[in-house]
Amino acid sequence: MVCLSPAGDPAHAAAVVIEFKNVGKIYKSLLGNSVQAVEEFSLSVRDGEILGIAGPNGAGKSTLISLMLGYLRPTTGAVEIGGMPARDYVEQNGIGYLSELISINPRWKAESALVRYATLAGISDNEIPRRVQYVIELLGLEEHRDKKVKALSKGNLQRLGLAQALLRDERILVLDEPTHGLDPVWTQRFRDIVGDLRRPDRTMLIASHNLDELQRLADRVAIIDRGRLQRVVSTTYEAAAPATTRFRLTLASGFDLVTAAFPNAEEVGKGEYDVTVQSITDLNTSLVNLIGRGALIASVVPERSVLEQQFREAVGEPR
């Protein structure tokens, strides 16, 4: 398990693109009440990286993104993108951004909304129809293009939000709860789209409650709680070296062979067994043993993903 210190960086050489430098944000009300939304937050995101941001409700994820886009000013510290103050970068270069709440004027039609955003994004008149058509097809919005935004379902609105973020070939993409409201088919489709967007010169930030999603998509995940960075976790199993890990085995046949390969296996029914191993190497050795004895394995799933394990350690049980 690679568990970096809050300000730590992964050991690869790509250039730092986004840098949070000891950022703090305090919201103050007119009555003098104040809330510390983000506190002493430092983190670097490198070129080509997909960074996940995870945290419980109210942890400060959306505030961090607003600070990064220049919608909020930090109370302390600074956010830099490409070596420039974040807001200057956004004003000069733009960022592909999908917000958690999709706020598009409900009177606009879906396609005309995309044309407007394309104009603001600096796409030329000749290019706009082609780009708009591309994102409409990519996000399956063909039959909704002439509908007013207020007539779109939650899922279609989410897809329209993603479409406007992908209008331009942005170098930086920020996706806040991107699969919120999407059905399972479009959730999978979204994951495929993000996979296709990965490029050595493109940096992506994905904030999500869905740890499984971040485990699949992100290279690292920053876990935040109460406005503080708790830890940064690598999502790769190669890097992980757990002392003890539990997995769930599902067998198609050879149920009576399980205890020979996994002496501590616990049957949970329907051909499923929970096994505890000391390492990934142990797991593989035991699986080879089990297969060698003639068992047919249908699936091997960790009881908790690397990320989920780390998240629970950092944040505790759901509050």
Place this chain on the structure above:
Amino acid sequence: MRGRLAKYSLWQFRDFFMQHGIGIAVIGLLWGYTLLAPLRAAMSVQSTVIPMGPGSPMWNLVLQITSVVVSLSVLIAMNGIVSTDRKSGYYRFLFSKPINRVLYYTQMFFVYMVGVILIMALLSSLLRIILPSFNVAYFLLYAALVYIAMGGIGFLLSVSTRYDWLTLAAVWLGSRTLRAIYSGPQAGWKGKAVQLLPPVHRLDDVANSLIGTGSAHLPDVVWLVGYGAVCFVIGLVILRYGSLAD
């Protein structure tokens, strides 16, 4: 690649027309019709035009109606010019694009000004059909002046509050009332304090002379335009250095 803000002005103009312009035109027509038609009937005017000249009672009534329509139009135009984007969260997608928010709202302010002037041109041209002595150009000059004076304050309020049209109406009417109450040397510090309020008390004289003759007392014009322009610039400064998100 920078955003194409100038090209986007066409969309801003469309938004103005759909969200404010139609309402302004309808209110202007109804206001003018409901006040002028009965008067015309009462005066037993047989021809299609109403004879009148500057200084006549009819002229004063027309002045009052037209200046109220202009003020209402600016109030409607300024409603939510910035605050709607903030309240509704529209700023999130708009300003993730490579555009400068100060330029975006400056352009919007002037696009809306063009919209208000065009509708005032339409309404005053209709008015001129029954009042041939009414000068459209002078009236448009007055409308532009009120747009800067009142719109500048409205813009600042829209940047800094959620309930901009309500506060603008309160500031506009409140200034008139407070200035009337605390005028003269006996008002003391209150009299001095109300001098900081918008100089709306100068509007009546400016309306009278500008719509009637095309000229106005220069210090009054400078006060009105200057006050609005300063408020507008303060609004831009807040946009530049403040936060868009709540």
